[in-house]
Amino acid sequence: MKAIGFKQSLPIKEENSFIEFETKTPTPEGYDLLVKVQANSVNPVDFKIRQSAAKDEELNEPKVIGWDAVGIVESVGGKVSKFKVGDEVFYAGDITRSGSNAEYQLIDERIVGRKPKNLSIAEAVAIPLTGLTAYEALFDLIRVDPEKDKGKSVLILAGAGGVGSIAIQLAKKLGNLTVIATASREDTVEWCKDMGADFVINHHKDIKEELKKIGHSEVNYILDFVDLEGYWETMTEIVKPQGHIVSITGSNEPLDLNMLKNKSITFSWELMYTRSMYQTDDMARQHDILNHLSELLDDGTLKSTMTTQLDGFTVENLKEAHCIQESGKSIGKNVILF
CATH class of the missing domain: 3.90.180.10 (Medium-chain alcohol dehydrogenases, catalytic domain)
Structure with a gap:
């Protein structure tokens, strides 16, 4: 062959x-x-x-x-x-x-x-690969319940990528969540909206300020599909108490998990393999x-x-x-x- x-x-x-x-x-x-x-x-x-x-x-x-x-x-x-x-x-x-x-x-x-x-x-x-990754993150790790968690917010970092594109759809259509995606170019912003995102914010700007502009200074869940190390401190600040962060990207440096302690935040790795x-x-x-x-x-x-x-x-x-x-x-x- x-x-x-x-x-x-x-x-x-x-x-x-x-x-x-x-x-x-x-x-x-x-x-x-x-x-x-x-x-x-x-x-x-x-x-x-x-x-x-x-x-x-x-x-x-x-x-x-x-x-x-x-x-x-x-x-x-x-x-x-x-x-x-x-x-x-x-x-x-x-x-x-x-x-x-x-x-x-x-x-x-x-x-x-x-x-x-x-x-x-x-x-x-x-x-398959992106669908499994997004599905496992939302429903096996965070364990989103479409009835109990209806309307809760999820921030999807890198919404226009392969995993982000299907995660937006699953979070909205299957999870009943309020979906906030990040994108920076006009074409990627439109793509995220087409996938079903309720809001699209610019990840090249201050994420905290971008969230305040749309009335969501904190979010229940965060899906990191782009840069865990780069966004770690920001994520720990904007995730709500008892919230959940899932990442697929890894980190070259040790993460300070103590930053999650006071808010009782859950952190999970997702690897489809x-x-x-x-x-x-x-x-x-x-x-x-x-x-x-x-x-x-x-x-x-x-x-x-x-x-x-x-x-x-x-x-x-x-x-x-x-x-x-x-x-x-x-x-x-x-x-x-x-």
């Missing part, structure tokens, strides 16, 4: 930052599905791993990354019970295994969902979440966040998608149709 990978962590515009090669089509065992990949999408995690996985020395074999995928089940392992050959599926993958930048991929059925029927392949592949990395007891929760997202997309509650479609599974298109992500100005999701 054809695959695209890398042996060295090179700048994306260098010739061998990605290389095409042939490799053996794998055989599914246990809970694995063998999926014929029809499309994938590129996320920040893709370029971050490409930049770091082979920084010190050249790999003996090309590393295949890529996690979001839509495809058709070709064959199944002996323990598979949720899918059959011919099923259309979508998923966000497992960071410990070979990725979706290949014609075929093995994937554990417990982290796979049914592809939305009413969406095109390209529209559907924009959702945790369940598959550690084979947690609730690993199949991602199967259920993806199926729920599929239902919400099919009935029109949610809409795809795809903005750019590149046609053809080629080195050139993969490089282009990585360039868009690395620019830091990407809106929504960029997908590659095989």
